Amino acid sequence: MRILGIDPGLQTTGFGVIDADGPRLAYVASGTIKTTGAQGAAIGDLPGRLKILFDGIREVHARYQPQCAAVEIVFVNVNPQSTLLLGQARGAALTALVSCELPVSEYTALQMKKAIVGHGHAKKEQIQMMVQRLLNLPGEPGKDAADALGIAIMHAHARVSFEAMSRNTTLQRKQHAQFRGGRTY
Numbered sequence: 001m002r003i004l005g006i007d008p009g010l011q012t013t014g015f016g017v018i019d020a021d022g023p024r025l026a027y028v029a030s031g032t033i034k035t036t037g038a039q040g041a042a043i044g045d046l047p048g049r050l051k052i053l054f055d056g057i058r059e060v061h062a063r064y065q066p067q068c069a070a071v072e073i074v075f076v077n078v079n080p081q082s083t084l085l086l087g088q089a090r091g092a093a094l095t096a097l098v099s100c101e102l103p104v105s106e107y108t109a110l111q112m113k114k115a116i117v118g119h120g121h122a123k124k125e126q127i128q129m130m131v132q133r134l135l136n137l138p139g140e141p142g143k144d145a146a147d148a149l150g151i152a153i154m155h156a157h158a159r160v161s162f163e164a165m166s167r168n169t170t171l172q173r174k175q176h177a178q179f180r181g182g183r184t185y
Contacts, residue, residue, distance in 0.1 A: 001159070002028065004066035004102070005152030006057065007144050008074070008090040011036045013053055014144030017064045018135065020156035027135040029064055030145035033057065046085070050092040057096035069102045070155035072109055072147065107154050112147070115154040 001021075007014035012035075017028040033056035035049035074090050077083040097104050110120040116130045128146040132139065134153060141149060 001068065001156070002064065002066045003152045003155050003159075004060065004064065004069040004097075005148040005150070005155065006069060006071045006093050006097070007147035007151060008053075008072060008086065008093045009144065010049060010053075010085050010089040012144050013056070013089065013093060014142070014146070014148035015057070015060050016141070016145055016149030016152045017060070017066060018149065018152045018156065020159075025135060025153060025156055027137055027149075029060075030141050030149050032142060032144050033060075046088065050088060053089055053092045054096045057093055058100060061097070061100040061102065066102065068105070068155070068159070069097045070105045070107060070151045071097070072112065072151050073106045075109060105155050105158070107151055107158070109147075112150045112154045115157060116150045
């Protein structure tokens, strides 16, 4: 199963692609989609920046052909304006994934940190180090890419539980389901 993980952000969106074969995980690719300094999108041009994110995620899908996607759920920020902007970036990412007809699951940063590091208050550096170890990478990935790879790894482990639940329940995939606060559609 090829999984695309997305760590949404308006300035920088991280992506990570892994292959999961049972408990074995293999790194495929990772990187970032940046909207700052991009041609055609000034800092104040929100629609232009959202289009860059949308097109960038569709390009990642076309290049790596994942079979499913996992996205980090936005947390509530102290600044409501920042939260709204981040939510719009996340919406552009979700729309791009759905337009590629990918099944999408969502997880909180807390869930990902617990799955990768073992506790929910892990620092970015700890996530980078553990992602490097789990995927046997020669170096640490960037912070946004590490978060995206962490979300993909989280989904690789959680999807087994989702599949078991779907076999033993009458819920349809498109109905809302929760698994310790995460969502799948």
